[in-house]
Amino acid sequence: MTDEKPLKQALLLPVSTAPEISRRPAWPVWRLAWLLLTLFIWGLHINLRTLEGNFPETIESQRSGRRPFGRRAEEAFLSVPNASSAIKASRLFATKPHLAGTPQDLTTAVDFLQILQREFNITPPAVEPIFPAGSSESQYATRSISKAIRPYAWIDTYYPIMNTPLDRSLQILDEDGTLLWEANLVEVSDLTDPDAGQYFDAVPTFHGLSREGDVTGKLIDGNYCTQDDYGNLVEKGVDLSGAIVLCRYGGIFRGLKIKGGQDLGAAGVLIYSDPIDDGTVTVENGYLPYPNGPARNPTSYGLIGSTEWGEDFADWIDKHVVAYLNLDSSVSGSRFRMSGSPLLAHFIRDTAEEIPHPTDSGRTLWDATQDDGPLFGLANVGPSALNEEALKIREMEIAAADNVGVSPLGSGSDYTVFLQRNGIASTNGGFGATVHDPVYHYHSVFDSERWQEIYGDPGFSRHIAVAKHLGLQTLRLASSLALPFNTTHYAYELESYLETAQGIADQASLDVHFKPLKQSIQAVQKASQALEEEKRTSLKDLQKIIDDWKKRHQRRHWLARTLKKGVRTLMRGVCSVKNALGRECLCHHGKAHRRSEAVLHKQDTEEDEILVGVLLHEGYECLLGHDSTLHPRRRVPVKRLIRVLKRIRAVNKKSSAFERAFISEDGIKDREWYKHLGVAPGKWLGYGATTFPALTEAITFEKNATLANYEVERLEKLLDKLEKRLKA
Template sequence: MSLSSEKSHFSTSTFGGKDDIPAPVTTTTPPKSRGKRVFRSVALAIVLYITFHHFGRFDTFNTQIQKGHHGKPLIGKAAEESFLKVPDEESCIQASRHYAAEPHPAGSDGDLKTAQDFLALLQAELGIKPPSEIPIYPAGSTNSRHATLMIPKAHTPYAWIDTYYPVMNTPLERNLQALDEDGNVYWEADLKEHADPADPEAHKYSNAVPTFHGLSKGADVSGKLVYANYGLIQDYNALVEKGVNLTGAIVEKAQELGAAGVLIYSDVRDDGTVTVSNGYEPYPHGPARNPKAVQRGSVQFLSMYPGDPTTPGVPAYENATRTEGSNIPKIPSLPISQENGEKLLQLAQNGWNGTIRLNNQVDTGVMPIWNTLAIIPGYIKDEVVVIGNHRDAWVMGAADPTSGTASLHETVRGFGALMKKGWKPLRTILIASWDAEEYGLIGSTEWGEDFAEFIQKYVVAYLNLDGSASGSRFSASASPSLAHLVHGAALDIPHPTDANRTLWDATNDAGKYFGAREDGTTVVDAEALAVYEASMSATDELGVGALGSGSDFTVFLQRLGVASMNHGFGGTTSDAVYHYHSVYDSEHWVELYADPGFYRHVAVAKHLGLIALRLSGSAVLPLNTTHYAFELENYLNKVEKQILAVSIEVDLSPLRKSISSLQAASRALDYEKLVAERELKHIIKKWHKKASKLRKLRRKAWKAYCKFQKKVFGKKCRSHHHSDEHEFDWEEEVSHHDKPQFNEDDTQFEIVRGFALHSGIDIPSLLRDDHDCAKTSERLQLPLPKLLKVIKRIRVVNQKLKAFEQGFISEDGLPSREWYKHLVVAPGRWLGYGATTLPALSEAENSTVAKHEAKRLQTLVDKLVETIRV
């Protein structure tokens, strides 16, 4: 047995034809003063009319212009400010109550219902007309593949559901018995999770999802009980050094050592100051751990590979060829409550010397899961920002993952509100609600394996959100290239409950439960505290952590080389105990303890949206490769210390020299970014200044002509309406693209239009026309040759920025776990979700392997230097 700590409309009227303007009568006789004035008026009207038409013709630029209020373009800060007004606590609470209303484990009817509910949300908010049949497509089918592969050609939003078919399991009969020396039952555990009626949702669904481990082995075994502490590699080593025979024993993840089975429970010593012994009542009557709570979870060997165990590296289609699966245990396991765990330890301490019988029967087979996806097409269609959150839960999952789903619900509402005002991102945004994350990141991994080539070609970044609120402290982990963006966005968002601080300040927040004993003392387990503090200290100089695994960013970052991030609020040692993967992960607990008022949920929704807006709307991708290159040096310094400590001989100076070259190349790329973006803004600003003058001239010409027409002919001009409260007609824009022609000119046109509109200059105010203007195609001439040249320059820069993360992908992968291909970061071989930097090098067991891995990494770095060179 081991102890586990898992964790307005504006129009311009066109002029009439030439017959509407009479030719002026010229004469050689000097006119009278009044005639002279009339002549001058006519002449001026003609000149200005010609000027208006000659200089006022628009080049190919869209007549449907994205505008916010007062005719300003809805881009940049304007878009951000508009977006940030949308996420709302009450809306978020209602979303949470909806998705956490009942159990929805992967593959269940409840799971399918939530997939369809999220699809309905995307359709409603993004202006997608629901088709006559629900767009649920089997993975691998023509419709499924078309939905993803046609993203770079899409002009209108659409949403769909992909169905994959992984192997998973559900529980059948389970027993845990202590047997005496004669094989008789001495004690038997109650494996049900009995919930207190004070938590109505938990009590209602106490036995809806039996306590079991996802992907556990079905077997009936017996063996001696051995306590293996946290089940860390050092714990096993300590047992071996003590001469403990592990053969046939029950220890966590001790399959390689001959164990018969595994029992896992969440220990109260992981709960910091929030314990019964420190004066707190157990939940639901207080913030301490309920001793009957059970932590479900997957026992898949995630450090080997995630996803469907039987289709590693390829998508789990219904008719897929399957393997036995090498990332799942060959020994059975069970999760048990704190109450049962303590009983077992008491038995051993009181002289019981029998054996443990662990019976775990499961129904293993192919089961359907459902990923729900939608796109918001941008002007640049071959650059895609992906946002993802998983939807499945072990039971109700109010914190994991529904807090994240509720936050994403608000982010989607924010995007929808922007679209109704005419916003269109520069880059395409893809929104995903993944399934079966709890079994082993299956939904995201299968989609990633299915569309690996598409992802590596088009996806510029992946933004992950798991649970958004289970405690008081905000944290973020990311690829180093995204660290400044993540950190900066958090500085621009207010703290959830303190207007004088920022969201980033919440990285230092703590709970409010520091002990309630009458004598004022508290008892905290030193080892557990050390483990917690070590996990919190693994960040860079900005305070952004490295990504290991344990959520849906894994396939994007560590197999496909896409810059990724993850964020949210989690607990500290002084927060109310979070009953992870328990029936007590309920709406009642979240509203009472995790985030009363849902201020944290909304802050995370804003943070996610702000990062997405900046990634999708910036001319130059906001990826900081120089920060990354210097972090590489820090990683190497750390590994060097580790190697020296174990007396492995390897010369790291060539690798260090290559990293130095990468830093220099990245600084040169930084300068190219700066110059290219500055040139774009200069061209647009110069055009804007010229266009403003021409617009004023047009208005003067129009006023002069109208004055002349009324004075000479008594005829008024058609009214020239001005309204700054135009609301963008999305459906009209959609119909405009019913039959798009996907050719190079169209693509270039879209890109130029996007860069111009997202340049930060108020172009739309110069381009307002009504339907008549649209018909006559009067457009304002843009400096297209110059724009195309600088945009090409920026596009080259962006490709280099995107390629940076992929530069660390080795097709050979990591030793003994080839699915993972990133040589800079991966989940540690024995760390579960924890990140290991330079994994192949840091896990080298001898000098020969260390030299090989140092050379392999150096080769990738040298190649990357050439890739980003300018």
């Protein structure tokens, strides 16, 4: 943009003199560390200084040297997202395959790096900033964020274990081994969808991280291959030893479908997407298949980059990160869905209620949580024609939401390491499909830019709404004096978690002593209410200081205006006399007056926000020296401000500690990588969340009262420690 104010030269990272860490060559995964961090860490430490060059400047802002923050920054940001830029970005990144570890993955990372360098006026260093994980450059880049005074961006390269197939086939043979049928494992397409047509074989059909082999066995229908489905087969006497299990996609994490078959002795597992799950949008219901219609045409390596990075910098994350906003698939249907930590549930909803609905001007983005797709069939097909099992799975997802409308987080995206291992309050969301939306071709070559522009989100209005919501949350988290965490809501959600566990224990007829845990939860509820009250009163006290300060300055400004008005009247009189005597009157006060009036008007309307912004972004120690010509700082009650700001800071630290309080170094039994005892992906769900997971699974799977009581004690100790922290 021609009116952008150039930032100073980007931070130059030093060349490492330390010996390089030797790693076995493997599939590299390029991950932009900026993408994982900047939403909060960068925003909290660099604040809105990074946004200076990206907002159009007004004459007043140029004159005063002020940067936009608070409501002004929000308004400026919300004016930016638009359809053309959203489509342009989507076409840049979504029109070519970029499977993790491939050269295209690096190309995509570099493309995004260049966008950051351009948009934030970062001078590209002489050597492209792509660092091996573990190197001194990589460590320095992340650990210096909290001290940086200007933005910089880089790429970290990790080397996890990954694989892709050299060859694969799927055949049906008769008893003597004669070939009866062979599956086409390549998705056939033409140039109707140019991306699908060009890259139809770019990502082969295979199970990630599966072993090589050639197996033959009887075919067994496993339905969704959930634990219940496998249990039903065992009850019916079906022997899975050496069998090939056929699994419908959906319901649970696909990896658990394979593990369930493996545990019962199966030789292989096939996963397919069943058109019966597509609701009313089927060929039988009158719709053409894609690419000529919205019906289904007759997967990816996930979490690797974020997990590696989250493990690598766990100590730094614990010290500097307060929250993590995740965005995976922003639009695949018409219904807005949000999941997150209970700490952020109200914040998620409140900000969504401030964003306009993408297609209905009379509603909000949050209202889209009730939206449905437009495709009900060319024939009048009622709900009875929909698959009951598929509907049940969707209803379970909806029922998981709390009374605010936000569901707990399980797994399935990059927030996993932040929440489940490091105890960072996180969110995830976007628009998902209903049974009446065009079929979303997940993990398919037809999950393409063309599908998105024609069926997924024509006009990209939903993409714009998601971008605005994400940006508004980021600005609020970065600029709010008090973190928008609701510890009381979380504390009461814990009681509902306990009630769920009690119900499961009663059904299992296990003698579990829940009373001490309930008492600990109630103590945390009481401490949380006291913390919320301290937040409210400290902010109220701060506002009183600001109001008192403003009133004093308004009186002073009134006096200044009165004097200036008198001077103007006197000067006009002098000019009248001079003109009557035929003498020229050179009066220059008009221009100066207009300038001073503009400054005073701006000061009157924005003093509250500006003072808070200065306190937040510049630090209260800078208050006396900043723009002293406009604000006589000597009369600002600095000591009172410092006292109240310390109170707010203490509240923030306690609020941030709430999520971390559920982290246990011992983790969850049989999957110790997960350390959050409040919520985790279900052991046999994968995506879906299980609350009080170690306790719930001790009852559900182990059916062990001794183990369940041990888990009750673990939770009780964590909660008692949290209560003391909140009351300190």
